[in-house]
Amino acid sequence: MTDPGGDIREILLxxxxxxxxxxxxxxxxxRDYADRSPLLVSVLKGAVYFLTDLTxxxxxxxxxxxxxxxxxGSARAQSGVVRLIKDLDVEITGRHVLLVEDIIDTGLxxxxxxxxxxxxxxxxxxxxxxxxxxxxxxxxxxxIAYRGFEIPDRFVVGYGLDYREQYRHLPFIGVLRDEIxxxxxxxxxxxxx
Amino acid sequence: xxGSRENxxxxxxxxxxxxxxxxxxxxxxxIRWEYEPRSxxxxxxxxxRVTESxxxxxxxxxxxxxxxxxxxxxxxxxRKNRKIRRLRELYPDVHFKIFYGRDYRQLLLKYGLRxxxxxxxxxxxxxx
Numbered sequence: 001m002t003d004p005g006g007d008i009r010e011i012l013l014x015x016x017x018x019x020x021x022x023x024x025x026x027x028x029x030x031r032d033y034a035d036r037s038p039l040l041v042s043v044l045k046g047a048v049y050f051l052t053d054l055t056x057x058x059x060x061x062x063x064x065x066x067x068x069x070x071x072x073g074s075a076r077a078q079s080g081v082v083r084l085i086k087d088l089d090v091e092i093t094g095r096h097v098l099l100v101e102d103i104i105d106t107g108l109x110x111x112x113x114x115x116x117x118x119x120x121x122x123x124x125x126x127x128x129x130x131x132x133x134x135x136x137x138x139x140x141x142x143x144i145a146y147r148g149f150e151i152p153d154r155f156v157v158g159y160g161l162d163y164r165e166q167y168r169h170l171p172f173i174g175v176l177r178d179e180i181x182x183x184x185x186x187x188x189x190x191x192x193x
Numbered sequence: 194x195x196g197s198r199e200n201x202x203x204x205x206x207x208x209x210x211x212x213x214x215x216x217x218x219x220x221x222x223x224i225r226w227e228y229e230p231r232s233x234x235x236x237x238x239x240x241x242r243v244t245e246s247x248x249x250x251x252x253x254x255x256x257x258x259x260x261x262x263x264x265x266x267x268x269x270x271x272r273k274n275r276k277i278r279r280l281r282e283l284y285p286d287v288h289f290k291i292f293y294g295r296d297y298r299q300l301l302l303k304y305g306l307r308x309x310x311x312x313x314x315x316x317x318x319x320x321x
Contacts, residue, residue, distance in 0.1 A: 071304055071305075072217075072218050072221045072222075072304045073301075073304030073305040073306045074304075074305070080217070080220055080221060081220065081221055081223065082221060082222060082223070105303065106300065108218070108219075108222040108224065109222065111222065111224075112222050112223060115223070135296070136292065136296050136299070136300060138224070138253070138256070138258070138260070138290070139256065140256070140258070140288075141256065153299070155299060155302060155303075163302075164305055181302055
């Protein structure tokens with residue numbers, strides 16, 4: 001599938017590049033977690049595509065579970081702090097947990113999730129992210145065990161990543177045209193990434 | 194512009210709306226912050242009096258990190274960049290980050306928000 005609306009300025013990562021890298025990550029995870037049956041935890045909605053493809057490439061038994069949290073923009077008018085919209089269905093105490101993210105930018109969301117999960121005493125807790133955009137990182141101490149791609153300082157969409165709930169379905173990761181972003185207006189329901 | 198502060202302390206009066214918004218983002222994700230808690234002397238006159246200093250907007254104590262938000266016009270950013278270079282020379286052990294207008298704008302776009310009063314295009318150094 002291409003970009004039907006012509007909103008993408010540049011394809012940053014093709015479907016083939018993503019497939020290849022996801023396979024490499026799966027190999028590394030399977031090697032490191034052999035005999036540990038990890039629980040892969042993902043945050044709705046942005047990481048769903050990545051988690052799905054990643055688990056299909058894993059050669060070890062895994063379980064998956066999902067969380068959903070409010071993002072700053074979506075909750076600004078209602079609450080001053082992050083709210084858990086959907087909690088995990090399973091207990092993680094004593095489990096080997098791998099947090100699967102679509103993108104880590106400032107690290108604020110990942111940092112919050114790590115604190116939340118760490119408080120439940122997992123046997124281990126690590127991060128796997130498809131994209132790492134470190135230019136605005138605030139939580140420099142965040143340790144990323146598995147990193148798909150380090151990307152430049154651009155606003156990207158596709159393969160689960162959205163802009164105002166659009167473009168998630170694109171099979172590649174692309175840079176949105178500046179005109180689309182310039183048209184941004186304050187929106188009460190910001191995207192969950 | 195007033196903002197909240199941790200531990201029930203008195204509300205902070207921010208110099209710019211972008212600072213208040215940034216503080217709200219930090220609050221949202223549970224990151225403790227202090228507003229302009231420290232002044233770093235940059236230059237002194239012959240009698241040892243401070244003639245130039247720099248006050249980073251935020252200090253995040255749990256991360257030991259200072260953050261400066263710069264949503265100014267390019268001409269003013271150039272002057273601030275010079276001060277920041279001096280700061281890094283004099284205080285190499287201080288952890289410090291600057292968020293330019295472009296960074297701040299991208300941060301808000303991530304949350305589906307439009308930054309008020311921030312120029313549309315990049316203001317950071319050309320080498321970024």
